[in-house]
Structure formats: C-alpha cells, structure tokens
Amino acid sequence: MKKQRPINLDLTTISLPATAKASILHRVTGVAMFFALLFVIWAWAVSLQSAESFDYVKSLLNSHFAKFIAWGTITVLIYHLLGGIRHMIMDQGYWEELDSGNASANITMVLWIILAVLAGVWLWF
Template sequence: MKKQRPVNLDLSTISLPAAAKASILHRVTGVAMFFALVFVIWAWAYSLQSQASFDYVQTLMTSHLAKFIAWGTITLLIYHLLGGIRHLVMDMGHWEELKSGTLSANIVMGLWLVLAVLAGVWLWF
C-alpha cells in the first residue's frame, strides 16, 4: 500500500507565521531558563555560605563569561515573561484573530530585542 502524501524535507522552504515563531520561542525560552537557572541557583547558594564565598562569586561575576551567562539568563526571562503575558491576554479572548495575533507577536519580539540590548548595556557598562 503506497501512501500518497506530500513530503517536504527541505526545512528552508517552510515559512512559519510570526505568531507561531513567538509561541515556539516562548517554549524554547522556558526550557532554556530551566537549564540557565542551574548557574543562578549555584551562585546564590554558594554566595550565602560565607563572606569569602560571597566575595568569590562577586569576583567571578566580573568576568566576561559570567556576564554573558547572566545576560543570556536575563534575556530568556524577559522573553518568557513577555510571551507569557501575550499568551495570558490571548487566553482572555483578545488578539486571537490573524491580524492582531501577528501584530502582538511582532510587538513582543521587537520589545524583547530592545530590552535585551538594554540589559546588555546595563550589565556591561
């Protein structure tokens, strides 16, 4: 029995709408935050052990790698928060139409980029 169904294995030809990209990105940032919080919880717990451990974490957080991890964690949190608010508003019955859903997705992604840049400026300067 031969099934006649379309097969599209070229992923570069698939174009997702902005609302789908925003929804997928919300899920991805949630999973990434779960793993990023390992570093946050470690730094928090270790810094509370003694004054010397606090000073060590404080010195460690001045490195470029630590600042990059902190910036990444902050940007994940920002997008997940913005995307979550968007989903909550949609759950209340707003922005469910194609035009308003696309607009809200584009606004969330644009606002996320602006806030990510501002978070980077705040961390590095």
C-alpha cells in the same frame, strides 16, 4: 496505495508565521530558563556559605563570560515574561484573530529585542 508525503522534508524552506515563531520562542525560553536557573541557584547557594565564597562568586560574576551568561538569563526571562503576558491577554479573548495575533507576536519579538539590547547595555556599562 501510494502516499503523497515528502520523502526528505527541508525544514529551512518552511516559512512559519509570526505566531508560530512566538510560540516556539516561548517554549524554548522556558526550557532555557530552567537551565539558567541552575547556574543562578548554584551561585546563590555558594555565595551564602561564607564571606570568602561570596567574594569568590563576586569575582567570578565580574568576568565577561559570566556577564554573557547573566545577559542570556535576563534576555530569556524578558522574552518569557513578554510571551506569557501575551498568552494571558489572548486567554482573555483578545488578539485571537489572524491579523491581531501576528501583530502582537511581532510586537512582542521587537520589544524583546529592544529590551535585550538595553539589558546588555545595563550589564556592561
């Protein structure tokens, strides 16, 4: 019996629909938020120890690397919130058809990019 399955599947040639990309991004941002919150909790805990440790964390967070991490954390949070709102609306029975699901996924991703850029402008200026 010969099986008709690919031997070497090239993942770069697979075209995923917008709904799949939105779902994958929602899961990835959830995992990224977990790891980002480890940094946030550490900074919060250290800053509450004393006035000197607060000044240390404050000076640390003024670096470009820390601002980049903060921007990444905010960006991940924004997408996860937008994706979560989209999923809750879908749980109510809306946007479940193929066209409206793709449209809502595309709108979510475009809105995320716009808000991520605005968050970056807010952080650096």
